[in-house]
Amino acid sequence: MHHILLIDDDELLAPPLAAYLRRFDFALEAALRPSEGLARLAAGGIDAVILDVMLPEMDGFELCRRIRRDSQIPVLMLTARGDLTDRVVGLELGADDYLPKPFEPRELAARLQTILRRAASHAPAPAATEASPHLLRFDGLVIDLERRSVHRQGEPVELTGTEFELLWLLARDPHKILSRDEILNRLRGREADLYTRAVDVLVSRLRRKLEPLDAIKTLRNAGYTFALARLP
Numbered sequence: 001m002h003h004i005l006l007i008d009d010d011e012l013l014a015p016p017l018a019a020y021l022r023r024f025d026f027a028l029e030a031a032l033r034p035s036e037g038l039a040r041l042a043a044g045g046i047d048a049v050i051l052d053v054m055l056p057e058m059d060g061f062e063l064c065r066r067i068r069r070d071s072q073i074p075v076l077m078l079t080a081r082g083d084l085t086d087r088v089v090g091l092e093l094g095a096d097d098y099l100p101k102p103f104e105p106r107e108l109a110a111r112l113q114t115i116l117r118r119a120a121s122h123a124p125a126p127a128a129t130e131a132s133p134h135l136l137r138f139d140g141l142v143i144d145l146e147r148r149s150v151h152r153q154g155e156p157v158e159l160t161g162t163e164f165e166l167l168w169l170l171a172r173d174p175h176k177i178l179s180r181d182e183i184l185n186r187l188r189g190r191e192a193d194l195y196t197r198a199v200d201v202l203v204s205r206l207r208r209k210l211e212p213l214d215a216i217k218t219l220r221n222a223g224y225t226f227a228l229a230r231l232p
Contacts (some may be wrong), residue, residue, distance in 0.1 A: 002116055003045055006030045007037035007063065008052040008078065013176070020105045027113065034063045041067065043176040048074040049130055050108070052101075054091070068094040072160055080148055089200040097164045118161030136171050138228035140213050143171055152210055153193040162187065163206050170216060179223035199224075 006014055014030035015071055021028050031037035034057045040046065045079055049067065061210075064075055077090040077098045090098050096115045115126035123168050134145040142151045150157040159167065165187055172180065178186075180199040203224055207216055217227045 001025050001027050002047040002112075004048050004050060004112065005037060005046045006050045007034060007055065007060075008050070009030075009033065009054075009056055010052075017105060017108075019035055019207060020075075021109060021112075023114070024109045026109070027192055035060050037063065038066065040166045041071065041073070046073065048112060048119070049075065049110075050076050050078065051095070054080060057174055058119055062155065064090060064093045069192045072158055074113060074119050076108075088197060088201055088218040091198060093206060094160055094205070096160050098153070115161055118165050128189070136168075138174075138215075139231060141171075141210070152213060155208050159206070159209060162202060165227055166202050166206055167210075170224060174226045174228065174230055177219055177223050177225045182223070184208055 002025065004021065005029055006017065008030070009016070009032050011032065012029065018030070019026035029040065032039055037049070037051075041049070050068075051060050051064060055063065058066075060077060064077065067073065067075060075095045078101050079090065079098050086176050096118065097111050099111055136145075137142040140153050143148075145168060150159055150164070150167065166183065167221045169183065169186055183199050203216055204217075209213055210216070213228065215226060215228050217225050219225060
């Protein structure tokens with residue numbers, strides 16, 4: 001069973017949502033204030049966070065920023081009215097996904113399942129060999145799918161689950177051009193109902209983490225391609 005933490009000051013939201021999510025093998029806990037949510041996260045045992053933008057003490061953006069200082073736990077943000085700016089800012093701060101309010105509980109469950117599938121499983125894995133299809137080596141970059149780890153010039157790079165999936169998607173077929181819609185569809189595993197600006201945000205975030213490597217190229221009006229040289 002996955003343990004989910006909801007941080008939302010709406011006292012009426014958690015009880016019916018917890019009852020609904022149990023059928024998907026999710027155990028939902030609730031915190032009404034950011035300070036309570038941070039304390040619960042510090043105690044451990046939480047697999048993903050549902051985070052509202054509008055909160056007392058601090059807004060959801062600042063709370064997401066604080067969570068990302070210490071953890072790569074999957075974060076799904078709830079944005080009022082599906083505001084485009086809220087969605088872009090949330091993704092830039094490291095959120096893995098977003099869902100506009102009001103939302104359908106079934107869609108929330110589906111999105112939780114998706115980001116949890118993406119989440120890194122850091123359990124020890126057998127050492128991969130150079131010929132392994134789960135290990136990609138480039139000039140200055142090593143990507144290990146089994147460990148879901150990335151090393152840039154010998155140093156580990158901390159990525160969110162979504163960032164890792166995007167990097168793997170691009171790197172497994174270097175120099176192939178993928179449009180924004182193709183990237184969204186492949187990451188979601190279904191027809192994307194999201195705006196393509198989300199891809200630009202994720203690519204920008206990933207590029208910053210891979211600096212000084214110039215790993216991802218933009219092709220105007222076409223999409224993105226992975227540009228590093230593959231090593232044997």
